[in-house]
Amino acid sequence: MIDNQKLALTLRSFAAERDWDQFHTPKNLATSISVEAAELLEIFQWSRGQRSWAEVADPATRSRVENELADILLYVIRFADKAEMDLQAIAERKIASNAEKYPADRFRGSDRKYDE
């Protein structure tokens, strides 16, 4: 379970104590998610192939990945809190919509989605 309500409250206090709420506009939080996503991506910038997930087991890499993943998640939670969106509900809705968009029998294996 991710206790996003509790995390959102902590982030609210964090921003309030530093008077940072003024910076948390939709555009700035969307920017922050992109910036943190690129920092995660940078870890794999020069990978040439099908690196296994074992690669992420290296402690230094793992720690970097965890930090960036946490940053992205926290900004997503902060954005949803400010916008009053229910992350569990929208995640479920998105999965349902993906299931309709990509029927398993038509998109199996080396499929159009990944080949196009």
Add this chain to the structure above:
Amino acid sequence: MIDNQKLALTLRSFAAERDWDQFHTPKNLATSISVEAAELLEIFQWSRGQRSWAEVADPATRSRVENELADILLYVIRFADKAEMDLQAIAERKIASNAEKYPADRFRGSDRKYDE
């Protein structure tokens, strides 16, 4: 609450049914998070100022934002599931580390973090 275990299991089945697990390398999932983050950012590409959160109340914008936010969250959950990372734990750890890095009394208001 975000039931990330349940969502992760659904994403596993989703990938298995389409034989997409082979595409879910660390680099590809990190790429996907970046691509979806940019699609969220694109919604605010030309905003010029301190747009209020009311802007996101417009139903069409709100729906786009929800879709992109859900995509980012789902890829984060999928990444953490493949890498066997506990999102709640790493989020809490990151908040604690940020609290140390940015003491409230030194970073209040128009602070160095945001000014530099």
Add this chain to the structure above:
Amino acid sequence: MIDNQKLALTLRSFAAERDWDQFHTPKNLATSISVEAAELLEIFQWSRGQRSWAEVADPATRSRVENELADILLYVIRFADKAEMDLQAIAERKIASNAEKYPADRFRGSDRKYDE
């Protein structure tokens, strides 16, 4: 003038001398452009409003911006060189296509493109 042929040749030698050509796949160079673009964006991460271009006149900011802009340009030139694309030609083509897509009389001022 940007002497992209000369810059491309220098980048070729640079990669050859370090045996880095093997890393310069389409995906990796596209990743690098995204990573550098996010580093440029990070400089403006918390801007709240219509900051003037004077802001970029601050020597430290200016130097950071120049470095990131140069990185993006160099990866674009490297990508085009590997893919044998003529940057001047595709830039002119894109401008012509944008002029058709956004007729001046229909997209003046606070226009649909930026409002939607």
Add this chain to the structure above:
Amino acid sequence: MIDNQKLALTLRSFAAERDWDQFHTPKNLATSISVEAAELLEIFQWSRGQRSWAEVADPATRSRVENELADILLYVIRFADKAEMDLQAIAERKIASNAEKYPADRFRGSDRKYDE
């Protein structure tokens, strides 16, 4: 050669005719570069390995890549024009600084830069 002065002048007229100059703040143009970079990256989102450059020879892929590469280049030129930066000069400076940072004899092949 890329005639960036001529392209910059065309982009100036383009913006002036549509009254879009007001939208071209440093943050918005940096955002646009990131958004277009992600659209380029999306083309290679699910690549699993060392795809050859021949892949980009496919006419539909090639055309998409050219469009996104042109968009990035045009926003870089527009940014440099607004910020009064000389792209050729900063590109040359960056290459010189990279040559110092990554001496060929220490970074050959599977080097630290790419391994770290």
